[in-house]
Amino acid sequence: MRALWAEHAPRVDAVVRRLVHDPDEAADVAQDVWIQIFRALPTFRGDSQFSTWAHRIAVNRTLNAMRRARRLTGVHEELTEATAMVEDDMEQPFVRESITQALDRLPRGARTVFVLHDVEGYTHEEIASQLGITSGGSKSQLFKARARLRRLLAPLMDHLTTSTREDGYAAPLA
Template sequence: MTNLPDVMENEQLTVQRAIDGDQGAMRALWTRHAPHIDVVVRRLVGNDPDLAADVAQDVWIQIFRALPSFRGDAQFGTWAHRIAVNRTLNALRRTRRTAALEVDVEDDSASVEPEADRAILAASIEDAAARLSPGARTVFLLHDVEGYTHEEIAAQLGITAGGSKSQLFKARARLRTLLAHLIDAPASRSRPNTTEHAAPLH
């Protein structure tokens, strides 16, 4: 069984070698942490794989540039995760995808067509979050997934804490609408049809 302190110590040694310019150590860090960084970036970017790939590359450039400032107060993965979130938000600001954060989320629940039910039933929370507006999705992921406070989100995105709370409320309401199919469909299928055996009305 792998000893966690040994793993952490080995990673600290790998980080130190990377700081010293060891290319093999840099590759080892990338191999170990790239899958998680990719997930973080894709969640925040949404349905734009090209942008996500560009941002992920930029994140790793920044991680390696900032390595000399890594003091080891947190685990490397936690430190890199924070950089990934910050760089992704910067990229979204540059592409103006968060410019309308204070705009109300359109209530388009009626646009969910019956033929889309199968896709929604198979969707995860991450898939459903991708259906949110960019602003609502960003606030939802930062607050409910990343654990940021509304004040921290407001500072990151240039909005008010009240605006962050409003976006989160709307995001959760929209997700409840999208994910209701996941909850209600199995129950409705298992519920007996009482109308078939109902007594005739006289």
């Protein structure tokens, strides 16, 4: 059990941490996730990779925990205008770190949809089913989340794309 946990906890716990903003709550949820994984272990038949199976349990369990904590009540809430900007720190070394920071500034619903779709690779249909919203609602939240992130990360992203603004452009699919 320990070997299984040691191999997969860094990624399973990462999913939980991305979805749950508060570190203490995330630790509680992660423990709950692992209890559920070990409880359900006898039902794992090897149809998929263990990591994929555990990942699904982690997402389901985390969303359930968030529901219980009434954290998804704002899934339909309108995005408000940005009132706090990510620090204009051009020396912040990694774009990913900036995104993680900016994610904390998103409303919970938009953050959840962005994490599930753009980070975890879920489809809008899967997200809609998980969150009890429509596929169109999921898309709407995702695009608002991306647009908000773009605004929050404008100083960093504009700095990074200055040299490639023209060369790096590839038209969207028609």
